Amino acid sequence: AAGVIQSPRHLIKEKRETATLKCYPIPRHDTVYWYQQGPGQDPQFLISFYEKMQSDKGSIPDRFSAQQFSDYHSELNMSSLELGDSALYFCASSPGPSYEQYFGPGTRLTVT
C-alpha cells in the first residue's frame, strides 16, 4: 500500500538559511499534518490542512509557513533557521479529521 512520502529525507542547513520540506499524502487522503520531534522528545504538532485550507495551528514559529496544494501535497517552509530547529519533521495524512494518522518517514533537519 502507498505510504506518505517526504522529501528530502535528510537536510543540512546553516543558521539563517531557509529550508523547504515536502510531503505527499496517501492517495485520497485530504488532511495533512506536520509535527516536529526533537531528540528524545515526543512529536509536537505544528500545523494541519484539510481540503487545502489550514485547519489547526500548534506551536509553529512565525518563521515557518506551510500550505497544501491542489494535488493535496504540502510544503513546510522554514526561514531564518536556528540551531534549535534541528529535529525530525514528520508529515502525516488521514482520510479526514479524527481518523488514523499515517506518518511519513520524516525529514531529519540539521542546522549548523
Add this chain to the structure above:
Amino acid sequence: SQQGEEDPQALSIQEGENATMNCSYKTSINNLQWYRQNSGRGLVHLILIRSNEREKHSGRLRVTLDTSKKSSSLLITASRAADTASYFCATDQGAQKLVFGQGTRLTINP
C-alpha cells in the same frame, strides 16, 4: 507535557513475556491512537480506539480505554525482540491534531 504521562518511561522484559504500557491524558477525547517508533525512524500506527469503545484487539496487541479515568493501556502479548521500540499514545482532542505522550521505551531481551 500537554498530554499527561506515560507509564513506565522504560520497560525491559524477556522475550515471550507480556508488556503493558499505560497512558493518561487530561481532556476529553475523540479517539486515542498508539504508535511505535524505532530509534530515529518514523512513527508506525498500531491501533485507534474511539471514545465510545472500551477495548480493541489487533494481533498480539490489546488496547483498553477508560474515559472515566482518562487512561489507556497497551498490552503486547508474547513479546518478540522485534517489538523493541518506543511506544507513544496520542489523543485526538477534537482539534485536528494529535497530542502525544512522552513515550515508553520497551526493550525485549532475547
